[in-house]
Amino acid sequence: MNIGNLHSVHFLGIGGIGMSALARWFNHVGIKVSGYDKTPSPLTEALEAEGMQISFEDKMETVPARVLEDKNHVLIVWTPAMPKDSTQLNFFQSQGYDIKKRAAVLGLITADLPSIAVAGTHGKTTTSSMVAHLLKSGGKNIAAFLGGLTQNYNSNLILHDEAGGQPTVVVEADEFDRSFLHLHPNTAVVTSADPDHLDIYGDPEHLLEGFRKFVNLLPQGGNLYIHSKAFEKLGLGRGERFQIQQYGIQSGEIQARNIQPGPASFSFDYVGKGKNIEGLKLFMPGFHNVENALAAVSIALDWGISEERVREGLASFRGVKRRFEIWVQEDDRVFIDDYAHHPEEIRAFLGSVKAMYPSKKLTAVFQPHLFTRTRDFAEGFSESLSIADEVVLLEIYPARELPIAGVNASMLLPAITSPRKSLQTKENLLRYLSENRPEVLVTIGAGDIDRLVGPIAKWMKEHEN
Template sequence: MKLEGIHSVYFLGIGGIGMSALARWFHQAGYAVAGYDRTPSPLTDELFEEGIKISFEDQISAVPEKYINEKKGLLVVWTPAIPKDSVLYQFFTSGGFAMKKRSEVLGMITADHYTIAVAGTHGKTTTSSLIAHLLKSAGKPVTAFLGGITQNYQSNLILNTTKEATIMVVEADEFDRSFLRLHPDVEVVTSADPDHLDIYGDEETILEGFREFIKLLQKKGKLLIQEKAAAKIGTENLPQKGVKIYGLRSATGIHAENVQARPGSFAFDYEDGKVQIKNLELFIPGFHNVENALSAIAIALDHGLSPMEIKAGLASFRGVKRRFEILVQEGGKVYIDDYAHHPEEIRACLSSVRAMYPGKKLTVVFQPHLFSRTRDFAEGFSESLSLADQVLLLDIYPARELPIPGVSSEMLFDDIHTADKKIASKEKVFEVLEEWNPELLVTMGAGDIDRLVPKVKDWMRSRLKPELL
């Protein structure tokens, strides 16, 4: 199927972060766009305001007639998050409509463009957003499909506004093997930890998925890979040429020196053996984000950016919503929200928070995501959450899954070594916060905990100490 043969696009699950970016791209490219999602959200509100028709009823009557009557030239884009018993899914699949997954469509769009694809079980949203920002802030012709809402652009889509040939920056998502649909000229692999075992089954199979992704690299392409990921995937499985290995403290590859944790930022020097850029400052804190920045800087250098352009772009980057987002930092109170939903992400986040605010009591509210992930990584979750002084566990957010007998937040509770710990429903969160009165609070999770964030921010601000303002 070719893009030039399409006049209309209907999205099943239009409110997803990746789906909504595609919907925006088609809409701004002049296609007729509409879609369905289960519930309204800030993302669907924004799409509606941009002129995209959205229904929240899983009924055929909710689909505009144009999309049903003009089958030829209609593309239906769907996400695996849509249940197979959905009325609309059943209608389109049985009706002979052209249907493609989001990853297939992203592959179609990027096939004819120079593409930088960022993969990894953690860090791909921040890294791809930072690459896109560095290039765009230096005037490069960038279009980016991102897995989060960037603070600089207030969108998950960045469009090339020049007449030059587009550089595509995309998130290469390993879920459902989506990243195997792409045609990358440059690849970044930020991490290769076991995850999505409901799809892959075991760690070796997901590593094989990353090896297959690396094989997609175009001839004369370039690969930047984090050193631990390279070791897991196997250096013998990497291309013989065009490979750069990076790591926060790598002894031989791209690395950072003089890393300093500050309240609200991290400072460091970039080193790659040939180029040194001193006194860089990144206002999205975290040791893991410094590491993400290393690969973005290397790509920026490869695309002709000067050290001064990189330093300015890095300093102006404001991050991605829900990625180590500092929401309150005044009056003796600090509140940070993060999307962390894997033990390694939790460990990276909390270790960085400890370094930034030494001596403060650290309180964490965590919502586990998926029954299968909670079961598969229970020990790791308990260990990483034990870095906090106080832990409040919420119920598991099921997302696309049905409950698994015996799997609940209680699986994590007993093995969390923190003495001050509780389990509560979302409705009881503020009762616990009132009791604990945290000075340094972190909320974490990939479920609907984001709905609580504005209320928690207001609550923390109401507890500021006037004498410290």
């Protein structure tokens, strides 16, 4: 398929964070964009404001005529999160349209460009955003397709300067449905390889095999930066055709030392690649984000960015929406929101919050995401949530799944060892918080808990302890 021959691209699931970046890219280069999504959102509203035609009814009547009249110059981009009984998806499949997943389209766009692909069951959005920011702030011409809205650019897409020569492409490599195997990286990062998406992979070993196939996409002489724990899990050898460098806080060739957690930032020393860069400041807190920064700094140094510009770039990085996002920070009350939806992510997040506010009571509100994930990792969720002094559970956000008998948020409660724990409804949450006056409050989850963040922040800013 030649992208230059397209007159229209139609997206099924256009409101997804990764899909919308692709939609913006096609719209930017002058190709007509339309799409379907289940519900309106601020993201779909932004796309409509940029001139894209979006419908929220899965009917053929809502598809633009140009898409239906000339299938030879139309590309359909779809997400595996689309239901299998989708009217539009089944029509396009039955009529022989060119249908590709997001990652396959990214592969087409970036096949002939130097690219950096960041993968991992957690940490990939923050790390790819850090890489993109360090390169861009360091003066490099880049295009970036990210899985979250960066605070610096208020976008999940960074467009290159067409007058600036060949760009470097930074892409978040999604392991869901093995999508990352479509990519063509010259440099790759693997932040983690903990079990997840077992509804897709079946068991942890098949997930690890997917990551092994991903790193083997690297060409002769390519570079792999991999967290030392992920390196051990994947069982990679030193005789690979590409260069492997491990990173971690206390392991690997690249390390963070002298880590100092603060109420709004972490400082650390970067040690690796023959350098010792002292006193780097990261205003996106968290031990796990320090590790993410190790990979990003290493790539920036590879791209010839000076230590001073790396220092400035890291200090100016403002993070990603819903990744350790501090909404309220006052002496008597703190509110932080995070997208964590896996036990290891929750463990890293809550452990970092505890380090930042060691003398304050920590209240965690968690909305589990997916019935299968809750079932598969119930013990891990209960254990990691127990880091908090109080745990408030909301009911499971089903996303693409149908209910599973016996699987619900309440099943996590018995094994949670926090002094206080309860199950609350979304409708009653604000009243519950008002009655209990949390000191340090965090909201956690990948579902629609994000719709409660604004009201909670407003309430917390207005109330007095």
